[in-house]
Amino acid sequence: MLFGSVDELVRSGFRPRVCIVGTGPAGISLALRLQERKVPCLLVEAGGFEFSQTSQEVYRGEVIGDRYHKLHEARLRQFGGTSGHWSGWVCPLDASDFEPRPHMPYSGWPIRSSDLEPYSIAADQLLQVKAHMPDRPMTQDIDYIQYRFSPPTRFGTVYRPAVEQSTTIGLLLNTPVLELVPGKGRIESVKVLQGSSATDIRVDQVCVCTGGIENSRLLLWSNARHAGAVVPHAAALGRYWMEHPVHVLADVATLRGYEMQFESSTPEKWYFAPSDRAKKTYSIGGAHIWMRAHANDPSYIKELWHEALCVAPEWSNRMLKRFGKEYHCGALVQTEFEQFPRPENRIELDHRTDALGVPLSKLFWKKADSERKTAATMTRLLGEALISKDIGRLRMRNYLTDGSEWPTGDQGGGWHHMGGTRMSDSPATGVVDKNCKVFSMDNLYVGGSSVFATGGHASPTYNIVKLALRLGDHLATKLSAT
């Protein structure tokens, strides 16, 4: 049901039990789950069915630290949220991602992989992918892991009819939430802007699903406006923010065609990843690694093989004799890997405000030695695995070992915004509990990757959806008891 205004919503008599702020994969998945459980809910979206440059301006923000994407280009303020430019990578978090890891401070979730497993099939359906295949060992240190590729599912397009036709899901567009208004230990209403006037929508349960930066921003601002009454335990609010750094690790001399399996448009692909054993043995984070053909530069391949002939003459000559020059290839080894959670990587409120008067985001983000160690170690392990299987020989990039700056020409980050309202057993190190409920608040929940305690290497969307479905069940059960 699409409502043209808050007044229209009120006049309609529709009484949602759950107010969901934001309509990205988390918000819409949650709404659809609540619909299945016959719980009426209201989706409140700041943008329209399409994004506009004016609307995107609200997402501007300063980044301090490592080079990073422009914040107003890294997400979309529209119905369907950032799924509108999602590239479709689907992978579950590893079971080990949920466990406390002695080498990774602040690791460990208050839930386990098995808590999300019941939602795999429903998440597969929402993201339009087939069932996930388990990892396969390549060596003891490197696994083959499967990534599935969603069409990709544009939530705003695919699920718009379901939302518009639903009798239990209401939708307000172009309705930015300015702040959450607390009562005693609960949220009483959300203050929204429609046109030029602010109005309050009273809420029963409220779930903030505005994305991995906006969730922190909205809660920080609401907390500032109401003397800490929105997030009473705010030590971790905005903090432990994480990305998946994306960098070229190495060049690989390999057989022509081998790298093409990573370039195909098949709905499933197999990547390299450090095994659980390797992560534990070498005290590193997770990663997935693939080969990427070097763009149209014959001199690159020539130089690479010239050097291979110098440093590895036996292997190179054997390859040349066996296959001839025309079968040889040079490719880039690229990765997207796990960043350790650290409180100093954080979102703060800027002194500058957006057009609505809300402070802009200021993101402090920097990679640390743990990330360099993860990248360097897994590159070496992959090099050993390639030797073991006689697939190729790789040359690590110098920055991995000489302590120089991270390359600025690489993608840098995967546009994956995680943490800021992390899940924890304790309000000292987290903002939400195992049910995604803000500590000490009766009816305030958070959906999306901002609740991730650690990021693993997996692209977040699939895991966002599973968490949202689980939250939907939790809310339905809670409300059925009242």
Place this chain on the structure above:
Amino acid sequence: VGESVQPTYRIDAFHEGGVRVKTTDSPQAVNVLSQGDVHVRRRSLLRGLTLLPIGSVVVSGWWIKPSPVAVLRNGWVLSKDD
């Protein structure tokens, strides 16, 4: 890791413990494992005759682990048979 000073070491052979070197002025084999890392300069990576400066080190200690695989200073990850 500095510039070349005397005496220099020469890679003698790969073996399970890492890499063996011996001084150019002595037949006595010296195992660099006790010295830490070995710096292999790119220009000297020529077919088994790699001259290393004294105190030179294998990057990040990776040659120290018992492995037939080595990481050279210029980044190549290679097998002893390569």
